[in-house]
Amino acid sequence: AQSVTQLDSQVPVFEEAPVELRCNYSSSVSVYLFWYVQYPNQGLQLLLKYLSGSTLVKGINGFEAEFNKSQTSFHLRKPSVHISDTAEYFCAVSPQGGYQKVTFGIGTKLQVIP
């Protein structure tokens, strides 16, 4: 079994400031990790994923995340946010070899303040 913990339900940040959205996971097997973004009244879309290789993963819209196996974390970062980044962000985990079994976190609402 696996689980995902998103430590912050809401994160307000001023425009052009940096942001970090935190995600920790728990699993008894090796996993793949994802961040999805949901804009208001839309479905989720993939922001970035970690499958293997470099632990620093770059995604769309200037976001990046770092996989830290020892701390079982996959925090999402952006050095300078825009108003358009206002959305809900979901961390997700899937066991390797179990692509159907994705577990999502409860989401973090990022509010960018002008």
Place this chain on the structure above:
Amino acid sequence: NAGVTQTPKFQVLKTGQSMTLQCAQDMNHNSMYWYRQDPGMGLRLIYYSASEGTTDKGEVPNGYNVSRLNKREFSLRLESAAPSQTSVYFCASSEVDRYEQYFGPGTRLTVT
């Protein structure tokens, strides 16, 4: 390509009524999924279909049935709606052994 489409976008039901949520994808994906999204609970998997002709229960299947009509379409049926099924329902699809899921725009269901 339209991607993943869902109908209807909104629905209000009375307790005990039935309805079917429709989902279709045009990406030739083998796998399809139904999730529900509730405040403070993230997305929870209701049912999934790894390939045409197969369906499996997810985390919260009680009160739902599904049909994989063909490779493109995967429907979710509520036989006797309950207020606890008030939620936003998302359909998604993916290729086999590919971990990225593509989501539809959702159906907002209210059961009174």
